[in-house]
Amino acid sequence: MNGAVESIDLAALYQSSNIHATMHALDSDLVGLTPVKTRIREISALLLVESARRQLGLQAEPPSLHMCFTGNPGTGKTTVAGRIAEILHQLGYIRRNHVVAVTRDDLVGQYIGHTAPKTKEVLKKAMGGVLFIDEAYYLYRPENERDYGQEAIEIMLQVMEDRRDDLVVVLAGYKDRMDTFFKSNPGMASRIAHHIDFPDYAPDELVQIATLMVEKMNYRFSDSGQEAMRDYIIRRMQQPRFSNARSIRNALDRARLRQANRLFAGRDVPVSRADLQTIDGADIRASRVFTQ
Amino acid sequence: MKVTQGQFSFLPDLTDADIAKQVEYALEKGWAVAVEYTTDPHPRNTYWTMWGNPMFDLKDPAGVMMEITACRREHGGKYIRVLAFDSKKGWESIRMNFMINRPEYEPGFELVRAEGPGRTVRYTLRSHSTAAYPAAS
Numbered sequence: 001m002n003g004a005v006e007s008i009d010l011a012a013l014y015q016s017s018n019i020h021a022t023m024h025a026l027d028s029d030l031v032g033l034t035p036v037k038t039r040i041r042e043i044s045a046l047l048l049v050e051s052a053r054r055q056l057g058l059q060a061e062p063p064s065l066h067m068c069f070t071g072n073p074g075t076g077k078t079t080v081a082g083r084i085a086e087i088l089h090q091l092g093y094i095r096r097n098h099v100v101a102v103t104r105d106d107l108v109g110q111y112i113g114h115t116a117p118k119t120k121e122v123l124k125k126a127m128g129g130v131l132f133i134d135e136a137y138y139l140y141r142p143e144n145e146r147d148y149g150q151e152a153i154e155i156m157l158q159v160m161e162d163r164r165d166d167l168v169v170v171l172a173g174y175k176d177r178m179d180t181f182f183k184s185n186p187g188m189a190s191r192i193a194h195h196i197d198f199p200d201y202a203p204d205e206l207v208q209i210a211t212l213m214v215e216k217m218n219y220r221f222s223d224s225g226q227e228a229m230r231d232y233i234i235r236r237m238q239q240p241r242f243s244n245a246r247s248i249r250n251a252l253d254r255a256r257l258r259q260a261n262r263l264f265a266g267r268d269v270p271v272s273r274a275d276l277q278t279i280d281g282a283d284i285r286a287s288r289v290f291t292q
Numbered sequence: 293m294k295v296t297q298g299q300f301s302f303l304p305d306l307t308d309a310d311i312a313k314q315v316e317y318a319l320e321k322g323w324a325v326a327v328e329y330t331t332d333p334h335p336r337n338t339y340w341t342m343w344g345n346p347m348f349d350l351k352d353p354a355g356v357m358m359e360i361t362a363c364r365r366e367h368g369g370k371y372i373r374v375l376a377f378d379s380k381k382g383w384e385s386i387r388m389n390f391m392i393n394r395p396e397y398e399p400g401f402e403l404v405r406a407e408g409p410g411r412t413v414r415y416t417l418r419s420h421s422t423a424a425y426p427a428a429s
Binding site: 098117121124125127128163 | 344347350352353356358
């Protein structure tokens with residue numbers, strides 16, 4: 001009763017929190033992204049130690065966990081936001097494992113008096129979980145001084161400060177634009193403790209991602225397919241509008257289309273299970289990436 | 293005179309933690325939660341003034357508690373209640389209804405007599421508190 005417990009087994013706490021399973025899944029499902037994983041591991045450690053401190057009666061303000069994800073398109077910002085909710089939920093930092101993903105349109109109204117109720121409604125829906133604001137820099141439009149985005153930002157700031165144990169806000173967007181956004185909204189910048197930069201993927205990592213993606217869709221590459229995919233990735237990276245994993249997903253969708261057409265064209269012979277599953281080199285090499 | 297109507301009204305007033313628990317129950321059932329206030333606690337006064345729209349698609353009571361706090365700040369001296377609306381087919385009705393705020397002094401009701409023809413007397417109730425807010429509801 002008089003606080004006889006003076007030590008806590010962190011390892012046991014770690015085991016019982018189920019967090020190692022999530023961290024493991026994070027490592028195996030997400031290719032690359034080392035800085036992101038490191039930061040998530042650091043945050044997990046902080047929350048684990050925090051819960052140990054709480055058990056010994058060492059009260060402190062809960063740490064602020066609002067985050068900002070910056071990175072090029074297709075680097076996995078949205079995917080990680082979903083994972084963050086899971087991890088924070090398992091560590092008991094947020095009460096619900098849910099993410100509400102919104103953009104400017106969901107927060108900012110069309111006319112005077114429209115913005116506040118709209119923003120508040122979104123905030124209320126996200127309470128207890130994670131609010132993910134994609135392309136957050138659109139909230140602030142310096143070219144129009146009567147833009148209602150500023151109002152939405154102010155309401156959010158207030159809730160982020162007053163109810164920080166009820167809500168985690170994650171902003172996401174391209175690096176340079178987010179920097180400008182924070183420069184013109186110092187209040188927002190100072191309330192976000194964790195800035196995480198998502199690096200572009202290396203060609204090898206993209207090949208791994210492609211392999212994971214086809215496995216999830218119950219396909220697999222033939223040897224020539226694997227090789228063609230590697231060539232494709234290297235060529236595609238040189239071309240404009242390359243958006244990392246998203247480009248890979250689109251390429252695979254088109255490869256599936258060509259594979260289906262190839263099978264259909266040779267429909268005189270019955271197809272085997274392996275035929276239906278295999279993406280061949282020809283399916284990928286038919287892409288216009290190789291002709292340009 | 294303590295006005296009793298809706299759920300839990302014979303119990304001591306609910307604390308914020310109690311309210312959050314009840315709201316959580318409603319949200320788990322998928323009901324939409326609304327906050328309403330009035331100065332007239334007459335038992336037949338069904339339609340109180342709405343504090344914002346009913347809240348649909350909430351996952352956590354914290355959002356409702358935020359509205360309750362805001363409503364109390366504005367209408368602290370009035371009656372405030374929380375409703376849970378079930379939109380499922382066959383119900384489409386209020387499933388929960390409990391008061392969460394009442395004035396410090398509750399003046400109660402006045403018995404109004406109206407004399408009719410042939411010495412008949414008709415009785416009716418009127419909330420005293422409506423006199424304090426002649427125009428408001």
